[in-house]
Amino acid sequence: MHTVVRHYKGSSKLMDELATREGDVRELISTVDGFIAYYLIRTDDGGASISVFRDGAGTAESTKRAAAYIKENLDGVAAGPPEIIEGESFINFSA
Secondary structure, three states: OEEEEEEEEOOHHHHHHHHOOHHHHHHHHHOOOOEEEEEEEEEOOEEEEEEEEOOHHHHHHHHHHHHHHHHHHOOOOOOOOOEEEEEEOOOOOOO
């Protein structure tokens, strides 16, 4: 599995907007081949998304789609490009 974290510092307004567009976000990310899971979290200074896919092709495509969506639909509320952390998920468990 591969995971990508996109940290949007200083983008509280972006998180607010994304919260109202859950359907768009779901359609955008869940249709990427190899989709496993997606999380959007608020932080003190903005937020972050966590996307999990079967392979690196999925994380790369999701990052490409997210950037295009924000540029086309939310450019005025994004504080800047996110910090991106991407790699192989090698420990995985849940309740």
